[in-house]
Amino acid sequence: MLRRVTVAAVCATGRKLWREAGRELAALWRIQARGQCEDSAAVGPFAILTMPGRNKAKSSCSCPDLQPNGQDLGESGRVARLGADESEEEGRRGPINNAGDPEIVKSPSDPKQYRYIKLRNGLQALLISDLSNMEGKTGDATDDEEEEEEEEEEEDDDDDDDDDDDDDDEDSGAEIEDDEEGFDDEEEFDDDDEHDDDDLDTEDNELEELEERAEARKKTTEKQQSQSLFLLWSKLTDRLWFKSTYTKMSSALLVKTRNLYGVVGAESRSAPVQHLAGWQEEEQQGETDTVLSAAALCVGVGSFADPDDLPGLAHFLEHMVFMGSLKYPDENGFDAFLKKHGGSDNASTDCERTVFQFDVQRKYFKEALDRWAQFFIHPLMIRDAIDREVEAVDSEYQLARPSDANRKEMLFGSLARPGHPMGKFFWGNAETLKHEPKRNNIDTHARLREFWMRYYSAHYMTLVVQSKETLDTLEKWVTEIFSQIPNNGLPKPNFGHLTDPFDTPAFNKLYRVVPIRKIHALTITWALPPQQQHYRVKPLHYISWLVGHEGKGSILSYLRKKCWALALFGGNGETGFEQNSTYSVFSISITLTDEGYEHFYEVAHTVFQYLKMLQKLGPEKRIFEEIQKIEDNEFHYQEQTDPVEYVENMCENMQLYPLQDFLTGDQLLFEYKPEVIAEALNQLVPQKANLVLLSGANEGKCDLKEKWFGTQYSMEDVENSWAELWKTNFELNPDLHLPAENKYIATDFMLKAFDCPETEYPVKIVNTPQGCLWYKKDNKFKIPKAYIRFHLISPLIQKSAANVVLFDIFVNILTHNLAEPAYEADVAQLEYKLVAGEHGLIIRVKGFNHKLPLLFQLIIDYLAEFSSTPAVFTMITEQLKKTYFNILIKPETLAKDVRLLILEYARWSMIDKYRALMDGLSLESLLSFVKEFKSQLFVEGLVQGNVTSTESMDFLKYVVDKLNFMPLEQEMPVQFQVVEMPSxxxxxxxxxxxxxxxxxxxxxxxxxxxxxxxxxxxxxxxxxxxxxxxxxxxxxxxxxxxxxxxxxxxxxxxxxxxxxxxxxxxxxxxxxxxxxxxxxxxxxxxxxxxxxxxxxxxxxxxxxxxxxxxxxxxGEEVDRNWNEVVTQQxxxxxxxxxxxxxxxxxxxxxxxxxxxxxxxxxxxxxxxxxxxxxxxxxxxxxxxxxxxxxxxxxxxxxxxxxxxxxxxxxxxxxxxxxxxxxxxxxxxxxxxx
Structure with a gap:
């Protein structure tokens, strides 16, 4: 699987996590037919905004006639235009001027308007008007709404004056976790299904790995982290470095969320495994994310700027600015204000950037902006708060210590050349921020203020605001409020001269590491020159796409056939740890089987053979154009993203890309330059690689210990015979080759006509003893996509712990079998997920409807003809043992297991399952179980989107015909009975x-x-x-x-x-x-x-x-409707x-x-x-x-x-x-x- 971060992935990432599982996205993105403004012209995947009197279209497309002119659009913008004497009322109600900047290239599906301004203090801002999302309204609000707002605002202002001291008493918001069902509930929610599927792989261990990686890359400082949220974030931030994240969420924001994986009914909190019965999606009932007003501000400074004598200071400052300001002194005043008005906030610290964001009901957006801006104008940071917040940072660090991903990355950073900031301890803890400074007579309070004054300067900042206001109104607000942020006039810190940090003898070695979890994994890493300048070509994305491919001829396909590997992730996450101004990382992480661990050198050799094959062939234009087409399709028909996720991503993009590419820079491939791709590709040679081998088998053999996380490891030269072979012109592997042309790429994007009456909610169009089908034709979003979900219910699963384990094995082997044939569909934006539910198999498929039936039929064919070899059975069961073990050693998941074991009658605990698996199961028992499972079922499905009712009925018919099963003898409840707790x-x-x-x-x-x-x-x-x-x-x-x-x-x-x-x-x-x-x-x-x-x-x-x-x-609508179906309510x-x-x-x-x-x-x-x-x-x-x-x-x-x-x-x-x-x-x- 390739590793990358785009608007779809990052947006969904940075915040989905904190938007309580099930949060990720919101805000209408309609396709051109419905959402395009009248004065825009569509060109391919782009919408080129035009303004009266300006006929020259601006674009960052590679087409020669659409190139922007030569001006440097990224360096300066128009100074705020509204005069001080222009009233806010005029800005909101007068003749509406909501024209956006023509330079900013956007999707035809994007109804929003954009404007870029630069304030006199140097702060750059992107204004985003959602007005075109307000159907039937031509202005910011109706007169009645305005009057009501004014009254309420007046009342609220009085209230707030009185309430500053008791907001905490009267106003609060909490994340709402619905623990219905088995084990996966609350934490796995699935907003739009867009991103969770991307981040979850098809093997149990991969999910565990993803969760760990997520923990590593995102140091969460969430003030209130909902369970579902934690998983989400974890999952979504799988590709992000560590980004410490300070999150405070309101239940109000979470009341419409759902989880990510797929169990039906339990509770949730960071459940890592997708294909385990009882660890599925718990979709919160009847709730969806809301479209709020949102803002995000990126300070172009991060942990690289930490002073040597106060490690973690940048991260600590990110915490402290929340603790009251001169204008609004209450420590939790901002959070209380947001909770009171349905909002939430979040922050994260990266290597070279620090991001803050929040959302709130539109009516309170201006006041929230003013309160929030005080973080950067005059935060209090009083001594008493400092002492207490150090404990929160320390607790965050303690939570991070048992994470293998965090430990591995701290070890990696320690390999940097002395004096390079990668060697710093970014997290911070009580020792570095309190005890050690005290011993050395360092005044942390004074140093914190100095750090804020030096680095939180307006000219380092990029701001994005999004609301259903006119652009003129937003411009007035931003100018009025954010012009107060001081500008110290000092040059921004630049670390670009510290290149080649890993060009050291210690880097090109083999490191054996003792992990916390039970896992065998090999990571091969190269440190390359910074690649940000090549964003229009994205050479690492091209290489990732091939290295991470899972189809025929790929690395993973070959290793799976050898039963040496379960999963592979390759690429660059495009975030601070993996890509900054001093280097870019390209890494390939392979989850090994027991046998693969014994042959890890052969595994590494396979990787090097594939890379050598790519180097000999050179870049292929066909491959580049295929990737480009897939990305263009997704961009053209993208759905709206949750505003707070969107503004977070955009404020970082503003630090990285010129104006015309703010929206496209991290998504599209613009130019094919084979020499740029070849230059990156040719650096991926064995002699420059770093190898890290994680395995419990290393315990007792490692004599070194990393300082901050206590990771046990050893360093050694690569075995001589392999080192000598890799220096030679070694032979290529004939089983490794480029992928064939992708047959799943959609080419028909027509919207289908209704073949039955329109309905507001799904209707049951098929009802037989073998199954039923709910259907709803999309009549709102008008996009050429569809969602297909089926639940194959069987009473067989819960009859014994052994049956639950056999079901887990079955779903994992089925997913393994599908990995190669279905991978082309996956990269063509057709996504699928198989979930071992508490009471049945859940099949989820989505994407462009044109080729979606092909993928669905492929899944059902493999289900109908299920088979397994002894080698695959052994591989999956051994991996499942590790997965169960890794779940059990986490306190939060064990606590959930214990609580549900007490409350739910006839539940099989994770320990029951682990014991059954350790006692031994056979391939024969699995095949017998699968045969019985498929013989008697009740199938319930939901089809929504750009599909006719006739086509929808064909999906159910295909399942029934292919599986040829008998109906259940009696109706089966899809939930456990719960014990009545005594008083x-x-x-x-x-x-x-x-x-x-x-x-x-x-x-x-x-x-x-x-x-x-x-x-x-x-x-x-x-x-x-x-x-x-x-x-x-x-x-x-x-x-x-x-x-x-x-x-x-x-x-x-x-x-x-x-x-x-x-x-x-x-x-x-x-x-x-x-x-x-x-x-x-x-x-x-x-x-x-x-x-x-x-x-x-x-x-x-x-x-x-x-x-x-x-x-x-x-996807949000589908999630809510599916929850009603899968819970049979x-x-x-x-x-x-x-x-x-x-x-x-x-x-x-x-x-x-x-x-x-x-x-x-x-x-x-x-x-x-x-x-x-x-x-x-x-x-x-x-x-x-x-x-x-x-x-x-x-x-x-x-x-x-x-x-x-x-x-x-x-x-x-x-x-x-x-x-x-x-x-x-x-x-x-x-x-x-």
Whole structure:
């Protein structure tokens, strides 16, 4: 799989993660037929904006007649034009001038207007008007809306003046996690399905690898990280360096989210595996991301600028500017303001850039801009806040230590030449930011302010704002607010002279590394000169496309046939760690099988043979044009992206590309220059390569230790026989060759006519004993794409733990079998995913509808004719053992497994599955299971998009005809039954399974029961109120941990809510954290009792407005509808019912509901998974970061007694099966009207 980051991938990345699983995207991108403005002309994939009196079209297309003129558009822009005497009202209502800049090339599908300005202080800004998304409106708002806004703004201003001190008390937003179903729920949400599929590979281990890599590349500083969100971010940031990310999210933003993988109904938080039963997508019911106003600002300085004596200072400053300003001094004031008005914020620190972004309801956008701008105008950064926030940075670092991806990248950075910034410790921790400075008489507070004054200068900054305002209005606001940012007049730091940082003897070696997870992996890396200047050619993208190909003749195809490899990622992620002003990385990471580990030199040789073949052939124009066509198609028909993701990506693009290519620079291939491609390709030779071999087999053989993450490793020369061979003109491998022409590239983009009446919601057009089909023709987005989803339901899966494991093996082998034949479809923007659901196989296919049937039929053909060789069976089962193990050693996933094992009757835990797999299964038992599985099914499907009803029925018919199965004997529920928790406080405390991990996870859960949709909505509102004070109390004031969040839980239809804190055993005992959570809940009860009616109504209104927002892309609508189908609830107008429920609530409803669930008779369950540290004594604990687990040590839970810190009335659970066997079962329940 090639590794790259584009608008589609990065946008989806940087923020999807934090937009609670299931967040990624929003904001209408319509194709030219519907969304193109009247004065634009479409040329191929481009929309060239024209203005009166300016006939010369500007473009960055490679066509000679569309080249922009020679002026340097990237260096300067027009100075803000609105005079100080022009009223805002004139800007908003007067004769509307919303013409965009003609120089900016955009997609014909993009209805937005763009304008570039440069303020007098040097700040560059891109203004984006969404006005063309407002159907039926010619201005910014109707008169009635304006009057209402003015009244509300006045009222809100008064409110805010009074509220500054009690925003935390009255206004909050929380991320809402729906834990319905099995194990994958909350965290895997899937916004538009556009990007999650790209980032997930087809092998279990790849997903695990992706998650780890994501953790490595994105140091998350999220202030409130939703479970789903964490996975998402992780996943989405798979290709990003480490980007520390400070995220605060509102449940309001998350109320419309869903997860990424595909289980149907459990809860979620960073579930890494896609093809595991019980680890699928939990799609939050009836909710979608909203189109908000958004802004992002990129400071052109990052961690490279850290002073040598204060490692992590840039990252720390990114945290600290959030902690109040001179104009708005409350520490959490900005976050509280956003939560109050349905918004969220985020920030990230990269090597040479730091990005801040937020979104909020449009009506409050101007005020939010003013509050946010104070981060850069006059942040307070008081000493007391510094001491407390250092603990948050340290907790973030502690969470990162057990990540193999982080550890590998820190090791890689340490190989740089002395004095190069890559050798710095970017994360920062309590030692580097507090204790060491104190010992050396360094005033961190003073140095922090100095760093801010030196580097947060307006002329280093690029700003992007997007809202449904006119461009003139946005220009006025930006000029008025952001002109106050100081400009120090100093030159921007430049590291471009520090080239060739890895041109050292230490780089070209073999490094054996001991990982935390069970994995065998080989990474081959080259450090090249910076490649940013070649963005129009993208040589590394061309090479990535070939190296990462999985079709016939590819590296991975060959290695899979040898049963040496499961996955391969190749390329450059185009972010700070992999591409900066001093070097660019090209890396190839291969997940090895046990046998592949024994032949890792042969694996490396195969890679070098393929690269040598490419070097001999030279660049191929056919290949380049095929990649170019695929990217052009996607750009031409792209769907709208969530505004906050979009502005984040654009503000970074402004630092990298000239004006005309702000929107296209990271996506399109403009020019074919074979000499540029050849120059990069010819550097990828064995003599310049760095080899890193990760394997648990290296334990005991590594005598070196990396300073910051404690990674054990050894350095050695490449074995002499191989080194000598690679110096010669070695033979090529005849099995390796270029891919054939791609038959899946779409060429027909016509929109199809309706062959049945239009409907607002899906309708059931087929209903037979063998299956049913729901269908909806797209009548809104008008794009030539379709989504196909099928759920093949079988009662066989959950009959035993062994069956669940066999199902996982089956889905993984099926995916393995499809990898080669389906890869061409994948690179042609036809995406598919197979998910081992709790109760059936989920098939998801999407993309341009022209060739979509070919891919769907291919999948069904391979399913019908399923087969496996003994070698493939052994390879997959061995890898699955590693995957299960890697899941179990993470405290957060073990905590989820334990909680669901207690709550869901007849659930098979991950330990049950691991034990069944370790006991041994045979190929014969797998083939017998698959035969029985396919013999009796119920198939339920949903088809939406540019497809007729007749064509849709053909999909179901093809499944039924090819599989030729019998119907189920009786209707089968697609959820577990849930036990009724007894009254009182029950505690299940277990030991974490990774002896090298100090991290603990503490969750306090209150069960409500089988409730109505109205009560579910009330609980959403409650958790939304809870989030901000929860964060303020448990993280900001108590500094208990980095991840702190309340959660709305829907466990197989049974409601509840919880509060979770991720902490460390080196700092706190888990019972102390449990007590602090209870203290918070008690204080929260008092807060909501004292909540004013105005504050209550504001929160209700914010949640209503979010639920009222229309879907902004087809995938979002499909996700919501599919959730109704896959959970068999079919309440497609759920949002409307939730809005009606919200309108009926009073403050007393909220208070009474909370009191009823916290008072006498409440059903409270605490789950503690405790790490290794001085506050959780363990005699044989290993130093943090060192893994000494064996397989037998994760075969069972180790129950621990509670400490005396909890009251005597706490009831311990020391045997889950024995405890749950005595409990009553609640009936199957669906949350409907």
């Amino acid at each position: 009182g406080h029950h505690l299940c405390k277990v030991r974490a399974l990774n002896k090298g991990d100090a991290n603990s996870e503490v969750t306090v859960y209150y069960q409500s029961g089988a409730r109505s949709l109205k009560e579910y909505t009330l609980m959403e509102l409650l958790v939304m109120h809870m989030e901000e004070p929860c964060f303020d109390f448990l993280r900001t004031k108590q500094t208990l941990g980095y991840h702190v969040y309340p959660t709305c839980r829907n466990t197989s239809g049974i409601l509840g809510f919880s509060v979770t804190v991720g902490t460390q055993a080196t700092k706190y005992n888990s019972e102390v954290v449990d007590k602090k959570i209870e203290e918070f809940l008690s204080s929260f009860e008092e807060k909501i009792e004292n909540l004013t009616e105005e504050a209550f109504n504001t929160q209700v209104t914010a949640l209503i407005k979010l639920k009222e927002c229309e879907d902004t892309h087809l 079919y309440l497609f107008d759920r949002l409307a019912h939730e809005i009606e429920a919200l309108k009926s609530f009073s403050k007393s409803d909220l208070v009474n509901w909370f009191k009823a669930h916290r008072g006498p008779g409440s059903k409270m369950l605490s789950v503690h998974v405790v790490g290794f540290g001085k506050y959780e004594l363990e005699e044989d604990g290993s130093p943090s970061g060192e893994n000494s687990n064996s397989s037998c040590e994760v075969m069972q839970l180790t129950y621990l007694p509670s400490s005396p810190l909890l009251v005597d009335s706490t009831i311990p659970i020391t045997d889950i099966r024995a405890f749950t066997s005595t409990l009553n079962l609640l009936p199957y329940h669906k949350i409907v009207k």
